[in-house]
Amino acid sequence: MRTVEPFTSHAELRRERILATVDSIPRGRVSTYGRIAAEAGLGRGARQVGAALRNLPSGRGVPWHRVLNATGKSSVDAAAGVARQRALLEAEGVVFSASGRVDLKRFGWPD
């Protein structure tokens, strides 16, 4: 069969690379929007990473919860969302400080 790539916009390719990178974060580790952007070859496109995760197609199994901001905190707005993200990470062994932050020196990825 001829994998005829029916039209893949530049924006779509970029999004795929972002999701692929997020998907490569090991279980029990976390990364940041900025790092993901760099890893995916977006330079300073941290906000683009956030945008990609914001409208995630449910059920694709992307470990969105392993992405935190540069200070090690959740950037998800709704309190319920923050709690869900934290629960998922704690279930993998990630530890949160009293101020609700994750030590990136210890759980950050890539090392």
Next chain:
DNA sequence: CTCGTGACTTTGT
């Protein structure tokens, strides 16, 4: 082309 927006980041108090 200019403006406003946003799961961001860096810098300066």
Next chain:
DNA sequence: TACAAAGCCACGA
């Protein structure tokens, strides 16, 4: 540690 301001970047009105 916390907050504000400015920087940054793709998008869409």
